[in-house]
Amino acid sequence: MDDLLPKLLSFPPHPPPPNGISDLQYDEGIKTQISTIKNIPDSKLLQQTSGGENVLDIINPALNTVPYAAVLIAHIKAMHTGNKSIDLDTIWEKILGFLGNFDPRQIRYLGSELSHIIDSTVSISRRHNQAATAIPTIRDALLRLDPTGTVLTSKHIVLMKMALESRIYVELVPFLEKSILYIPGTSSQPKPKYLCDMSLPPTAFITPGNNGFSAKIKHQDVLEYLLLNGMVCIGIRNWKKALEYLEMAVTYPAKDNSVSKIMVAAYQKWVLVGLLLTGKPLSLPKITSSGAAKLYHILAKPYESVAQIFEGGSASRLKSEAEAGKNIWHNDCNSGLIFFVLAAYQKFQIRNLAKVYSKISIPEVHNLTMSAETGAKLPNVQACETLVRSMIAEGSLHASLTSFPDQPPVLAFSVHGPVLTEKQMQMELATSTIRIKALTQEIKNTDHMLTHEKEYIKYAQKQKKNTKSMQDQGIAVTDMEWNGVEDEDLMGVF
C-alpha cells in the first residue's frame, strides 16, 4: 500500500504552486489521476499501510477527493460482499466525513462515484434508521456540489422521499429556500471545455450523460419533487412556501388537454393551503395550461366548494361540508389539511374583525365568531380569550389585549399590521435586490441556453438564408431584422 500512496496523492500538487494552476493543467492532471486510480484493483485499495493504518485515515477528503472516493467505494463494495474486516460504524463515519468535506471542484469529475456514495448512504440509513444524520449530510453534499441549488437531480427526489418517510422536515429548510430552475440534460448543450472551470453554471457540470450523477429525469419526477417539497413545507407549517411549490406543480406545462394525477393532487392541496394562507379561494395563475385548469375544476370540485364556504359560509356549513367529504379527504390523504382548515376558520373570522372594528371586547368577539371544528360558538368567553391570546403570541393577529379589573378584556387591533422600521425595511429591500439580481443572471443563462437550442439554431439559419435570398433579389431588408425581433421576444417573456 505504501508504494501506492504517492500515486494516489499525485494530484493536486502539494504544496500548491505559487501561481496556481491553469484550468487546462488542472483538467489534464485530474483526468490522468482518475484513469490511474481506475487501474488499481480494489483489493489493493483496501490494504492497510505499513503502520497498520486505514488509508481512509491518511487521505484528507477535502484535499484529495479523487483517491478518497475511490478507496471509500472500494470499502463499501467490500462491505456489501461480506468482508468481515470492515466495520459498518467506521465506514458510516467515513461516508459522512466525505460527504461533508469533499472538494467541490474535483467532485465534478466524479459524478457517478458521488452518486454511488449517496445511494449507499441512503440504503444504509434506511436499513439502520439513521435518517436524522443522513438527511443533513446529503443535503449539504448536494449544496456543495451546486451551491445555487437550481438544478434538479434524481438525488433531490430521493432526499425528499427520505425526509417524508422519516418525518424530518426542519433539516430541509435551507434546501427549500432554493428553487429549482433547471433540469439536467435539458438540451444539447455545448460541452464545457474544462469541467473544473469555476465560472461554469451548474447546468454545465451536472448532466446525466457526462458524469452520471443524476439519473434521467421524467416529467413525473419533476412533478413528484415539487409535490414532495410542498408536502414538506406543509409539514413545517410554512404555508407560503408550500403554496409556491404546489403552485409550480399546478402550473406545470401540460399539452393536449391532459393533466397528470400528481398535478391534480397538488391542486387539491394548493386550494387548501391557499385557504390557510389567505382565507379565500385563490384564482389560478395565468400561466396554468387551460386544459389542465378545466380538469382541475372538475376533479377537485369538493375542495373548491370547501374554499367557497370558508370564505362566505357559516361555521356549521363548513363543518358539515368537511364531514360529508370525509372519505374524499381520506383517500386523497388530505384529512390533516382539512383539520387545519377547520381550525383556521375562526382565526380568520377574528382577523377579519380588524377590518371593521378598532377596539372590541372579548365577549363580543365570542359572540361574533364561531368555531368550524364544533360548528358552534366557543364554550365560554375564557376559551375565546385563550384563542385570541395564542393568535397574538404566534403573530398571526396584530392586536393587543388589555384587561381591566371588573371589566371584560378588550382587544385593540393595530390598523396597519406590523410596521417595519426603516432599518428592517432597508434590509428587506437590499436582500430582495440581491435575489432579483441573481435571478437576472439565471434569466440570462436560460436565454443563452435557448439560443443554443437545436431548433432555434435551425430556425435562425433558415432566417439567415431567407434574408440572404431576399438581398439577392434586391429587396430591402433593413427593416426586417427578424433575429433582433426574436431576441427581444425571448426577453419579453420575463
Added chain:
Amino acid sequence: MAATQSAPSSPTQARGKKPGVVLDPPKFDLESYIQNYQGRTRLERLIHIGFFSGFLGVDALKLAAREAKLGRDTKKYLEAQTLLEQLGPEEREAIRDLSWIDSMDKKNQAETHRLEAELKGYKNNLIKESIRMGNEDLGNHYQAIGDLPKAFEAFSRMRQDVTLGKHVMEISRHLIEVAVEQRNWIAVISNIQKIRSVPLTADEEKAIQPFLWTAEGLAHLDAGEYTLAAIAFLQTEAGMGSSCGSIISSNDVATYGGLCALATMDRNDLQTRVLENSNFRAYLELEPQIRRAIAFFVNSRYTSCLEILEAYRTDYILDIYLQRHIDDIYYLVRSKCIVQYFIPFSFVTLDSMNEAFASPGKTIDKELALMIQRGILNARINTVDRLLEAVPSSPRASLQKEALDMAENYEREARRRILHMNLSMADLEVRGPKRSGMSQAADDFFGNGAVEMRF
C-alpha cells in the same frame, strides 16, 4: 352597483320583505295624479294604488273600474272589479257587470275579425301603405283589448312596409309603448336606438327627445342601473308637457331623475348637473321636495334630507316603477349620507351617529359594520368607547409593503417562467395520448388503454 342590488337593502329592514300594503295617506291627490297620464297606464297605475294603498285603495279601484268600462279591455276591468269586490264590497262599482263584459267581448271579437279581414284584403291588393295602416289599426286594437303580445307582433309587422323615416319613428313609438307595459326593456332600448338612427328634422327631434330619454331612463331604472337612469332623465329637455303621458308624467321625470341622481352622484355633480341644470329645473319645480332633498344633501344637512325622503316613502311605493327600487335607492342615499357625514371627522361617537341617522330606539351599529365590510365606509368601530374612528392612512408603510410584495411576486413569476422554459426545452411537458377525441373517450369509458389522466 350589482352587489348593492342583490343584498338586502338595509339591515334594519327585514330581509327579503315584500313591499306590503301601506296604510299611511300619500301626499298626492288621486284625481290630479291620474290626470297626468293617458291611455292604459292610467288603469295600470290605479290598480297598483288600489292594491298597495290601504288609504286610497277603494277610491282608486272605483276609478279604475269606471275607467275600464270606458275602454275595451275586459280583463283589466275584471282585475279591478275583483279587487274592489274584496276591499269594498259595498261600493256600487263592486258589482260585476257581466252584460257589459259579454257584449264587449263579442264586440272585440267582431272588431278583430273585421280588421284581420281588411288587412287580408290590403295584402291581396299589394298596396304597401294600406298594409302598414292595416297593421297599425290591428295593433292599436289589440293594445286596447289588452292582448299585448299580439299588439307587439302587429306593430312589428308594420316595419316591412315602411316608406318614410317618420314611419320608423311611429312604429318604434308604438312598440316602445307596448314594450313598456310588458316590461320588455330590451325591446324598449333597441327601439330607442332605431329611432335615434333615423335622421329627423329639428322639430321632430325636439318632440320625440323627451320620450326617448324618459323611456331609456325607465329601462335603466328597472335594471337597477341608477347612474345611467339618472343621466337619461337629466338629459330630458324641458317642456315635455303631457306628450309622454302614455308612459310617464313630468312629475315622474323629476322624481325618478332626482332620486337616481341623489343615490349615485357626488356633491359636485348634484350641484352642477342637477340643481344648475336649466332643463331639469323645470321638472324639479313640479316636485319641490326632491329639489329640497338634493339641496339639503349638497348643503350637508343629511338628517333633513333623509327626513324628507322618508316622508315621501308612501308616495313612491305607490308608483308602479319606483316601488321595487325605492328601498335600494334609499339605502344608497342613506349610506352616502353616512359616509359624507363622517368624512370631516377623525372620530364620531356612535351615539351622535344614532341621533343623526337611526330611527328612535334603534341603533345603526350593525348597519355601520355592514357598510365597512362592503367597503362603502372607510372607518373602524370601537365598541368599547363607542366611537366610529377614521382609518389613519400611512402612505409610506403601504408603499413599502407594496414594493416588497411586488418584488416578491416578480421573483416568483420569474422563477416559474424560467422553469417552464427549461421544462419545454427538456421536452418534459405532460402530454395526452395522441389519438382522436372520440376513440379516446370510448377507451376511457371502458377502462382499456391509457387514461387521459396519467401518473
